[in-house]
Amino acid sequence: MSKTAKKIIPRETGMSVEDTEALADRVFEDDDLFAPISSGSFRYDCMFVAPCSESSVAKFASGVSDTLISRAVSVCIKESRKTILVVRETPKSTIMLENELKLARCGAVIMDANPGFYPGPKSADDIVNFVAGRCLDAAGIDHSLYRRWE
């Protein structure tokens, strides 16, 4: 979690940072550049940044890696591993679009957090689960978070 995420999570979800961290198997601080995911020699299949601010996109696109998140993304891209950036800004400036294009050309998946309405969502949770499910689809991870189009 970035410093800003820690402030926004309670505002947007009503959950505390501690409750959110309790959902994870492991938690690292964003200034902990010595965490395992800082190195390409640490093995993992893919990385999600969710949600991913356009500020972070700009950092990733320019190769700045001065936080654990930006370093881990930089590593994931250089190791040609699946990197999924769940951006949600709208509308987007030319600068944002160019940054996203640059990352997409490097193999990153730019996953706008846009819900589909064909599964007939009945609640905000259904909408969130659709976006989460599409993110897992991008990584090839099985789930039953939404009803597929058939």
Ligand SMILES: Cc1cc2nc3c(=O)[nH]c(=O)nc-3n(C[C@H](O)[C@H](O)[C@H](O)COP(=O)(O)O)c2cc1C
């Ligand atoms: C209420 C609020 C909502 C925000 N929503 C977005 C958003 O949807 N997309 C975005 O790219 N930035 C958004 N921002 C701006 C980011 O929080 C800001 O650029 C921040 O520096 C991102 O830091 P991080 O990438 O290290 O988490 C929002 C900021 C606030 C205060």
